Amino acid sequence: MNPSANNAYLYAAYVVVWVVHCVYAFSLASRARRMKREAGELAASARKGVSGGPY
């Protein structure tokens, strides 16, 4: 690869590819955390008994 004016476009495209993939990976991780929290809350409510109300 040789340095040239067009390389800025190449780098921009490369950055875009990884930004999109990282954003998606981050969304998967945050969904996993949210579901883990929800499952924990549900399990805790079930241990207390159903009288705590709808979850």
Added chain:
Amino acid sequence: MKILFKLLVVLTLLLLGYGFCQAMYIAPTEATMGDVQRIFYYHLPSAWVAFLLFFVNFLASVWYLVRRTIGADALALASAEVGVSFCTIVLITGPIWARPIWGIWWTWDARLTSTLVLWLIYVSYLVLRHYATGGQVPVLAAALGIFGFLDVPIVYMAIRWFRTQHPQPVIGGGQGSGLHPAMWHAVLWNLAAFAMLALVFVLIRYQQALQEYALEEAHAQASLDYETEGAQ
């Protein structure tokens, strides 16, 4: 199973690294366009992987309509979501490549327009899945996935059927078309790397979709128990 998945992730990262080396340093510089042509090694594999994922969505949607299994619906959702992220990359890297070569970011030719329509179809699929409520949502989404997939062959054939600003096919384009063998290596390594990355994402999202079903059921059961208790 977890060890196998970790191995898959490590293998994917290694492939992505090797694919990067192939694309940036090993593949020869294209004579006319120069280094900016290396965008091709991300643009084309991303498009093929997106098409593959939309095909998986199509098959899973058909399977869901026939059998009504949760697994088929979860696979349809996972493949559509990951497919949209790859299609987004195609739609952004294309204009970045077009600007220095064509002098414009975008033109409404058949290939570009049909790709944008494809992206919009699957974004609407995800919006439907996310915001609509009721038991018929997976059925409606499956129907949208099946008819939406009809745009994929149109996108693929657009440069063969119409005169377009987008270049005529380099791969499978008949006489005079083709790639330098070293360029082929870069394409195939990056295709393998992105396909593996897509597989990792789909597996994770598939598991999450199944967990979402289980959570919804648990919530519904808990609400039912509460109402039953209140009635007594």
